[in-house]
Amino acid sequence: MRILTIAFALSLLAPPAGAEPDHRAAAARLLEEVAVPGSAGFVAAADALRTAAPSECGTLDGDGLRAAFQEAWDAWMAIQHLRFGPIEDESRILQVAFWPDSRGTVGRTTERTLAAENAPVDDPVAFAKISVGARGLPAFERVLYDDDGPVALDVPFRCAYAAAIAEDLHRLASEIEGAWTGEWGTSWTTAGEPGNAVFLAPAETSQRLFAATLGALEETARNRLGTPLGTVSAVRPRLAEARRSGRSLRQIALILDATERTVDVAFGPDLSADAREAVAEAYGKARTELAAVEELGDLPTALAESRIRVEILQQSITGVVNALRARVGPALGIAEGFNSADGD
Numbered sequence: 001m002r003i004l005t006i007a008f009a010l011s012l013l014a015p016p017a018g019a020e021p022d023h024r025a026a027a028a029r030l031l032e033e034v035a036v037p038g039s040a041g042f043v044a045a046a047d048a049l050r051t052a053a054p055s056e057c058g059t060l061d062g063d064g065l066r067a068a069f070q071e072a073w074d075a076w077m078a079i080q081h082l083r084f085g086p087i088e089d090e091s092r093i094l095q096v097a098f099w100p101d102s103r104g105t106v107g108r109t110t111e112r113t114l115a116a117e118n119a120p121v122d123d124p125v126a127f128a129k130i131s132v133g134a135r136g137l138p139a140f141e142r143v144l145y146d147d148d149g150p151v152a153l154d155v156p157f158r159c160a161y162a163a164a165i166a167e168d169l170h171r172l173a174s175e176i177e178g179a180w181t182g183e184w185g186t187s188w189t190t191a192g193e194p195g196n197a198v199f200l201a202p203a204e205t206s207q208r209l210f211a212a213t214l215g216a217l218e219e220t221a222r223n224r225l226g227t228p229l230g231t232v233s234a235v236r237p238r239l240a241e242a243r244r245s246g247r248s249l250r251q252i253a254l255i256l257d258a259t260e261r262t263v264d265v266a267f268g269p270d271l272s273a274d275a276r277e278a279v280a281e282a283y284g285k286a287r288t289e290l291a292a293v294e295e296l297g298d299l300p301t302a303l304a305e306s307r308i309r310v311e312i313l314q315q316s317i318t319g320v321v322n323a324l325r326a327r328v329g330p331a332l333g334i335a336e337g338f339n340s341a342d343g344d
Helices: 002-013 023-051 062-077 089-096 105-116 136-144 156-181 183-189 203-229 248-270 273-294 299-305 307-327
Strands: none
Touching: 023 062, 023 156, 023 183, 023 203, 023 248, 062 136, 062 248, 089 136, 089 156, 105 136, 105 156, 136 156, 156 183, 203 248, 203 299, 203 307, 248 273, 248 299, 248 307, 273 299, 273 307, 299 307
């Protein structure tokens, strides 16, 4: 009886048979419910981070700074899958978080900067021009943590460097929010109208968003999990994203949350009840597998104790991608297209 009741409720929410998807409405929902509030959340978290990162060590609360850092990265993960426009312009995505980092650029650059104490930490304009490997959230992680955990924040340059990175992150967050609430947001919601040279048809916004959503999930399976998985004979746990701050599995949870909400908000009203149920089931399976890995500890520990569980998690995220391709793309009449996470 309960299954029949749920099915009936879902049928009431389903779009009329043969209804054309409303791409412009989907774009408006994405802007109003995901992009703008998410960007504002990142601005607020970055502001809290710079407040927690005074340039002088004597007034710095290490625990408070690490908590603010974690919250800032959480806020970034809520929008980083929107890899077009405000985040992609001026390579802001790489400035906020230079990743994947297959060559260890962040580690080498940040360690050199800390050793030489040569970053222009007192000049925000000059600091914004240094290597992206020495800025952003991954560099901040290197300032706060090493392989053994949190580091002492008692070296003047280290504290000033943290403050400079926080200030730079706030600049980037403000630029992203300003673009979504300004010209880019207007272009996004007026696709196909005269004078819109960015989106020539309403369906183009749905295609861009769909490709970015798939790209974020594919990147998670390929890089967040595939890279540290390595091979059976050569597991590479040290390459797990954000492992020093213990965030490797949290990154995956947040990607699942952000992409599912995006699909639900933007595309949900144009999907049938069956399609929504299939997508929800795929996300549910991925979360179940993630929970099984989390029970083992952090990602490096899980890889050491049960590599197969991590592989199953990876497969479940690929399952989400497959469900979206099968159920969402055809319903919206859009192809996947290119996304900036393809890594070309």
